[in-house]
Amino acid sequence: MREIIAPLSQLLKSGEISSVELTNKYINAIENDNPKYNAYVSTTFEKALENAKFADKLIAIDPERGTQLANNLECSLMAIPLVAHEALTTAYINDVDGLGVFAQQLFGFGKEGDVFLGISTSGNSKNVLPATVVARALGIKVIGLTGAKGGELAEVADVAVKAPETETYMVQELHLPIYHCWCLMLEDKFFGQE
Numbered sequence: 001m002r003e004i005i006a007p008l009s010q011l012l013k014s015g016e017i018s019s020v021e022l023t024n025k026y027i028n029a030i031e032n033d034n035p036k037y038n039a040y041v042s043t044t045f046e047k048a049l050e051n052a053k054f055a056d057k058l059i060a061i062d063p064e065r066g067t068q069l070a071n072n073l074e075c076s077l078m079a080i081p082l083v084a085h086e087a088l089t090t091a092y093i094n095d096v097d098g099l100g101v102f103a104q105q106l107f108g109f110g111k112e113g114d115v116f117l118g119i120s121t122s123g124n125s126k127n128v129l130p131a132t133v134v135a136r137a138l139g140i141k142v143i144g145l146t147g148a149k150g151g152e153l154a155e156v157a158d159v160a161v162k163a164p165e166t167e168t169y170m171v172q173e174l175h176l177p178i179y180h181c182w183c184l185m186l187e188d189k190f191f192g193q194e
Contacts, residue, residue, distance in 0.1 A: 019052035019059075019070070051075075075191050080109050082131070102131035112139035117179075120144070121171045123151020123160075132156050145178060147171035 011017045017025070058066035082105045083089075092101045106116060116135040118128040123146035132153065135142050144150070144157030147166055154160035163174035 019055040020049060023048050023052040077186065077190060080105075082106065099127050100130050102127055103134045106131045106134045106138070106140070110135065110138050110140050114138075114140045115143060116140050117143045117145065118153055118157065119146075119175065119179075120151065120153050121147050121168050123147065123149060123153040123162075125153070128153060129156070145175055 011022070055066075055070035058069045060066065082102045085105065088105065089101050092098075092104050096104070110116065114135075116131060118125075118132055120128045123144065129152055132142050132144075134140075136156070141159075142157045144153040144160040146153050146160060146162050147168075148162050148164050148171075149166060150160055150162045154162060161178060163171045163178065165171045165174055
């Protein structure tokens with residue numbers, strides 16, 4: 001396989017082939033080299049071609065910066081922290097009220113198939129629960145991260161994870177490794193190497 005990769009890399013660097021051509025040649029080489037890889041290759045083939053096309057666009061726009069970006073950009077998943085929009089939050093609180101601020105943002109940003117992660121130590125946060133109503137109306141799955149009692153959030157969530165503590169600071173300390181673990185699991189699921 002190495003005897004195939006090195007020449008292809010040189011052809012790409014010299015501009016003789018595009019990223020898409022390189023990706024196609026590499027995938028064909030893998031499929032021919034080891035049939036066991038075919039299942040894995042076919043599931044990642046479209047994503048690899050999509051990334052190669054994007055790399056070619058970057059390079060076409062600006063060869064120097066585009067090449068640097070193509071080599072350094074990392075894959076990502078869309079995630080919107082609803083607490084990070086100060087202007088929208090302030091405007092909504094001033095014009096309407098503070099309890100619907102997350103519901104309003106979810107109504108604006110969310111779409112069917114998304115996932116809403118509601119975090120509430122007690123499970124009864126009056127600004128998180130309205131967002132769960134909007135989520136369910138939009139077809140958005142709800143994950144609740146709460147303390148041991150779970151509260152109403154645990155009842156309305158599609159999945160509830162209850163940290164086994166009731167003291168606020170202890171619940172919050174236990175939430176940290178839980179959502180860091182979720183981040184690692186998602187990264188491995190979507191971008192991990194087999």
